[in-house]
Amino acid sequence: VFVVGGGFAAAEESVFLTKYATHVTILMRKSEFSCAKAVAQPVYENEKITVLPNTEVVKVEGRDFLEKLTYKNNQNGKETTFKDTHGFGVFVFAGYEPATSFVKELNITDERGYIVTDRTQKTSIDGIYAAGDVCIKPLRQVVTAVGDAGLAATELEKYVAAMEKKTGIKPTFSQPEKPSPAKEEQAKKQDSSLFTSDMLSQLHTVFSKMEAPLVLKVYTKNDALSNELLSYLLELSRLTDKITLEEIKDEQRAPLVEIYKNGEYSGLAFHGVPGGHEFTSFILGLYNVSGPGQSVSEDVLTRIENIKTQTSLQILVSLSCTMCPDLVVAAQRIASLSPYVCTEIYDINHFPDLKDKYHVMSVPCMVVNEDKVSFGKKNMKEILDFIHK
Numbered sequence: 001v002f003v004v005g006g007g008f009a010a011a012e013e014s015v016f017l018t019k020y021a022t023h024v025t026i027l028m029r030k031s032e033f034s035c036a037k038a039v040a041q042p043v044y045e046n047e048k049i050t051v052l053p054n055t056e057v058v059k060v061e062g063r064d065f066l067e068k069l070t071y072k073n074n075q076n077g078k079e080t081t082f083k084d085t086h087g088f089g090v091f092v093f094a095g096y097e098p099a100t101s102f103v104k105e106l107n108i109t110d111e112r113g114y115i116v117t118d119r120t121q122k123t124s125i126d127g128i129y130a131a132g133d134v135c136i137k138p139l140r141q142v143v144t145a146v147g148d149a150g151l152a153a154t155e156l157e158k159y160v161a162a163m164e165k166k167t168g169i170k171p172t173f174s175q176p177e178k179p180s181p182a183k184e185e186q187a188k189k190q191d192s193s194l195f196t197s198d199m200l201s202q203l204h205t206v207f208s209k210m211e212a213p214l215v216l217k218v219y220t221k222n223d224a225l226s227n228e229l230l231s232y233l234l235e236l237s238r239l240t241d242k243i244t245l246e247e248i249k250d251e252q253r254a255p256l257v258e259i260y261k262n263g264e265y266s267g268l269a270f271h272g273v274p275g276g277h278e279f280t281s282f283i284l285g286l287y288n289v290s291g292p293g294q295s296v297s298e299d300v301l302t303r304i305e306n307i308k309t310q311t312s313l314q315i316l317v318s319l320s321c322t323m324c325p326d327l328v329v330a331a332q333r334i335a336s337l338s339p340y341v342c343t344e345i346y347d348i349n350h351f352p353d354l355k356d357k358y359h360v361m362s363v364p365c366m367v368v369n370e371d372k373v374s375f376g377k378k379n380m381k382e383i384l385d386f387i388h389k
């Protein structure tokens with residue numbers, strides 16, 4: 001396998017990979033590792049690792065899997081192509097991009113997107129504090145992130161107390177929706193082992209905000225997966241009056257859940273059981289259909305309203321994928337706002353035919369109108385760009 005990068009993660013992960021790979025080649029843009037010598041030393045001492053300094057990836061090629069990798073020495077320009085028709089792996093550990101686009105308009109970030117704070121973690125805006133890897137700092141580790149957070153929280157508490165004194169306004173806390181006594185009684189009687197207390201509190205918060213009631217049409221057949229989907233949704237519906245289930249026996253379409261509002265299909269559906277990392281995105285999907293839903297900028301809303309042709313978005317995910325929910329939530333939000341867009345999510349583990357059809361090597365994978373395929377996470381703007389590409 002190849003590892004691309006020359007920092008802490010590249011060094012550490014390369015050594016880890018030698019447990020499984022027969023050989024690891026590190027392609028490093030600079031002449032030396034940028035991490036501490038103590039971290040780089042085990043790499044040089046490991047006979048299963050080759051380090052190629054001053055080396056950059058030019059391209060990777062392959063169809064169902066990687067077959068060719070071309071890299072170049074950035075000192076003399078010499079290109080080398082590695083080929084293996086049985087496939088090989090490339091692991092990229094080449095820098096990070098802070099996920100701070102949601103505060104971009106506040107002008108509190110530097111040119112690389114890291115949030116600028118003072119020594120108390122306060123940004124240039126009163127009442128806004130930042131902590132952890134998103135901040136400018138020399139060491140991004142759990143211990144510094146936790147320290148930042150502790151400091152930010154205590155400083156914020158002081159700020160709130162000072163504002164309370166100054167304005168006389170006391171902070172208010174919204175209470176999560178309490179289920180009706182009948183539902184509560186029913187829920188007590190039934191097994192509620194599916195959701196942890198964290199999930200339950202998340203659910204009650206969302207359900208309390210939902211405006212319109214929803215109907216979930218659940219397509220089932222006589223198999224374990226359909227049973228799992230049905231019991232999952234039954235338990236969900238027991239927590240709120242705003243969700244009603246309708247079970248439909250359908251050998252072809254099961255396991256599937258479709259979201260309906262006011263008797264109409266919302267365009268949102270999940271094929272499989274929306275658990276794992278897709279739990280939150282499924283709940284957000286319900287919230288976005290029911291309303292008011294997550295806020296959307298004016299320009300994105302206009303672009304969604306301008307879609308006037310039927311557009312199908314199939315999103316192929318795995319429940320253990322941490323990048324998939326971002327794409328799922330964004331694509332579902334578009335569908336919830338447009339009568340022309342349908343967003344259907346597939347747990348790829350249960351749909352090998354789709355995996356083969358679209359040559360899916362990684363998730364998330366998005367297929368537009370059963371034709372255009374793209375990989376990786378995207379926000380709403382990027383999805384709209386891809387639809388119109």
Ligand SMILES: Cc1cc2nc3c(=O)[nH]c(=O)nc-3n(C[C@H](O)[C@H](O)[C@H](O)COP(=O)(O)OP(=O)(O)OC[C@H]3O[C@@H](n4cnc5c(N)ncnc54)[C@H](O)[C@@H]3O)c2cc1C
Pocket residue numbers: 009099102131132133134140141142143145
């Ligand atoms: C490969 C690797 C190995 C590492 N090894 C170590 C190690 O051995 N020891 C160590 O101490 N540190 C290690 N680190 C670093 C450590 O993981 C980070 O420093 C630490 O997790 C930072 O914590 P954080 O809370 O700032 O960010 P994160 O842990 O990244 O948490 C940020 C959270 O915010 C969420 N989020 C992002 N955008 C939004 C949004 N708009 N709204 C709501 N939520 C959002 C993300 O999904 C994420 O859950 C490693 C990092 C990597 C990548």
